[in-house]
Amino acid sequence: xxxxxxxxxxxxxxxxxxxxxxxxxxxxxxxxRIENNIAVVGPExxxxxxxxxxxxxxxxxxxxxxxxxxRFRPVLCQHCQEAPCEPVCPVYATYHTEEGLNAQVYNRCxxxxxxxxxxxxxxxxxxxxxxxxxxxxxxxxxxEVSIRTRGVMExxxxxxxxxxxxxxxxxxEDRAVRxxxxxxxxxxxxxxxxxxxxxxxxxxxxxxxxxxxxxAERLMEDLGTEPxxxxxxxxxxx
Amino acid sequence: MRKLTAVIxxxxxxxxxxxxxxxxxxxxxDGPRQPVEFDHWQHVSKEEGPQLECSTCHQYASASPxxxxxxxxxxxxxxxxxxADSPEVKKLAxxxxxxxxxxxxxxxxxxxxxxVFFNHKPHIRAEIDCVACHxxxxxxxxxxxxxxxxxxxxxxxxxxxxxSIDCYACHR
Numbered sequence: 001x002x003x004x005x006x007x008x009x010x011x012x013x014x015x016x017x018x019x020x021x022x023x024x025x026x027x028x029x030x031x032x033r034i035e036n037n038i039a040v041v042g043p044e045x046x047x048x049x050x051x052x053x054x055x056x057x058x059x060x061x062x063x064x065x066x067x068x069x070x071r072f073r074p075v076l077c078q079h080c081q082e083a084p085c086e087p088v089c090p091v092y093a094t095y096h097t098e099e100g101l102n103a104q105v106y107n108r109c110x111x112x113x114x115x116x117x118x119x120x121x122x123x124x125x126x127x128x129x130x131x132x133x134x135x136x137x138x139x140x141x142x143x144e145v146s147i148r149t150r151g152v153m154e155x156x157x158x159x160x161x162x163x164x165x166x167x168x169x170x171x172x173e174d175r176a177v178r179x180x181x182x183x184x185x186x187x188x189x190x191x192x193x194x195x196x197x198x199x200x201x202x203x204x205x206x207x208x209x210x211x212x213x214x215x216a217e218r219l220m221e222d223l224g225t226e227p228x229x230x231x232x233x234x235x236x237x238x
Numbered sequence: 239m240r241k242l243t244a245v246i247x248x249x250x251x252x253x254x255x256x257x258x259x260x261x262x263x264x265x266x267x268d269g270p271r272q273p274v275e276f277d278h279w280q281h282v283s284k285e286e287g288p289q290l291e292c293s294t295c296h297q298y299a300s301a302s303p304x305x306x307x308x309x310x311x312x313x314x315x316x317x318x319x320x321x322a323d324s325p326e327v328k329k330l331a332x333x334x335x336x337x338x339x340x341x342x343x344x345x346x347x348x349x350x351x352x353x354v355f356f357n358h359k360p361h362i363r364a365e366i367d368c369v370a371c372h373x374x375x376x377x378x379x380x381x382x383x384x385x386x387x388x389x390x391x392x393x394x395x396x397x398x399x400x401x402s403i404d405c406y407a408c409h410r
Contacts (some may be wrong), residue, residue, distance in 0.1 A: 097404050105405045106353055146410060147355040161355070161410045168359070 010179045011167070012100045012199035013158055014228040015187070016210040017074055020235055021194035024057045024072035029050050031189035032076075035159060037145045039131035054156040071234065075193070076186070077102060077123045077156035078227030085115035086122060093153070100160055100200075100228055102178035109152040124155045143190055158197070159184035161175055178227060179206050200228070269382025270343040274329045282376040288316070292368045292375075298390040299368075307342055310334040345381050346372065352389075353409045364399065 030056045032038070041051050062069045086094050086102065093108035095114050104124075116124035130150045130200040133141070141147070144161040148154045159182075166182035179198045187195040198205040207230065207233045210216065215232040240357070281290050285325040295312065299305035310333045317327045333340050361371075368375070373384025385391075396403050 095405070097406050098402075099406075101406065103404075103406050105409060107351075144410070145357065147350070149351075157406075157410065159371070160406055164355075164357075164406075164410070168357075171360075171363075 002019070003234045009176075009201065010098045012228075013079070013182070013201035014198065014204065014207045014211070014230065015076075015079075015158070015184075016196040016207045016230040016232065017231040018196075018210075018215075019071070019073060019190040020232065021190075022057075022072045022074060023192055023194075024059065024070070025191060025228070026057050027189045027191055028055050028186035028195070029053060029057060031185040032156075034140055035142055035145070036157070036184035037131075037141050037147055038154075039129070039148070040133055040137065041129060041168040045128065050126075050128045052127070052154065054123070054125070054154075073231065074186070075121060076229065077158075078121055078225065078229045079156075079158065080225035082117045082224055082226045083221075084120060084225060088114040088118045090114070099163075101121065101160070101163075102155070103157070103160075104153060104155050106146055106148050106152045106154070111151040111153065113153065120223055120225065122214065124153055126159050127152050127154060158188075159187055176202070178202070248407075269345060269378070269380045272343055272380070273340040275326050275380070277379045278375050278381060279377055279379050299358040300362040302359060305358050310339060345383055346387065348387065355410055356410060364401070366395075366399075370395070389400075 003135070036054060038052050038054060044053065052138055054072055058073045058075050060073070062071060070176040079100065081096075081100060083094075083096065085101045086096060090112060091107050091108050091110050093110070095103055095105070097103050111126065113126055113224045116122075116126060127148050127150050131147055142161075162184055163182050168176055170177045170181055177199055182197060184197050187197045195204045196210060198207040200208050200211060202208060210232060213232055215235070216230050218227045218230060221227075265278070268350045277307070280287050282292070283289070296305040297308070311329055313330050314334045317330060330340070348356060371385055371387065374378050375381055393403055394402075394408075395401075401407075
């Protein structure tokens with residue numbers, strides 16, 4: 001039986017990504033697209049930077065050929081606690097939830113795109129077109145996730161549909177959420193288990209433990225955005 | 239004489255069509271016409287009826303997002319023998335024989351464009367009476383939309399009951 005404070009205290013969701021383990025395979029990118037009904041814009045519009053990827057793999061080449069090393073970094077919405085995207089929205093379509101998520105309300109969004117312009121991580125995506133899925137992708141649409149329409153902004157939700165399911169399960173068992181209750185699509189698909197997700201307010205959780213690691217860093221920390229995504233530096237850089 | 243017959247037949251046709259239209263208008267205000275005229279009152283409230291609970295038929299309301307409509311096989315558990323001669327039960331039996339489900343017309347739903355992901359389960363857990371959202375279905379012979387599920391209406395109850403009014407509670 002969990003006590004009352006545990007019940008009322010909202011979990012604080014966070015992610016940790018071990019860069020030592022990431023091989024840049026992009027399984028997370030594919031899993032995210034399928035899980036979250038991300039529309040396909042085609043190669044031409046993609047070249048105009050109109051494609052939408054809630055998570056992407058950034059590549060960094062180091063050294064001169066033939067002694068080249070590639071470093072990978074999965075970049076998704078950092079769910080900043082001081083999110084630059086939030087105060088610039090004129091219609092409150094983006095706001096901060098009690099669980100520390102940066103949320104986007106599609107039905108409020110009027111498409112000013114201020115938020116995307118103010119995001120230092122470029123992880124907000126605008127729907128330039130009516131959503132389309134070339135066959136047979138339309139058969140894989142997830143009924144638990146909204147279909148966004150033309151003219152609205154969209155972004156990573158930390159798989160809110162899976163968070164709700166995990167919280168529901170914990171409530172059924174009358175306990176606080178714990179590691180393994182919520183596994184976002186990207187985390188679940190990672191073949192090298194480079195990604196971790198959990199409640200950072202719970203000091204015993206895996207993310208909280210990794211956040212205390214001496215390899216822990218946050219992306220563009222100096223901006224003061226206080227991201228909820230923690231990267232673990234490669235060991236040779238530590 | 240021929241003229242008179244023509245006038246009478248025209249009048250007759252006009253009366254028929256207007257009567258039919260009136261009937262249709264009244265029947266739609268009474269909720270959508272269902273493939274089988276299922277009567278909730280008879281099953282739930284009628285003194286000499288079976289006096290079923292909502293959850294007897296809508297059995298997944300407490301366990302899942304959807305309350306669910308029972309399959310005809312559930313209906314046939316009783317109706318194999320009870321009232322088997324009534325025309326509506328015969329319709330039901332015909333569906334059961336074909337192993338088909340009647341194409342029930344939905345009464346309560348939210349538009350997909352509303353991006354609402356409603357879940358019955360937490361509402362049942364919070365002991366919200368079915369009547370609060372569905373009206374007096376137990377008294378209805380044909381179910382109609384009695385309660386307007388607007389967002390303000392949802393939020394009003396959520397704030398009274400101290401439930402989450404976070405957008406992400408219902409929208410995703």
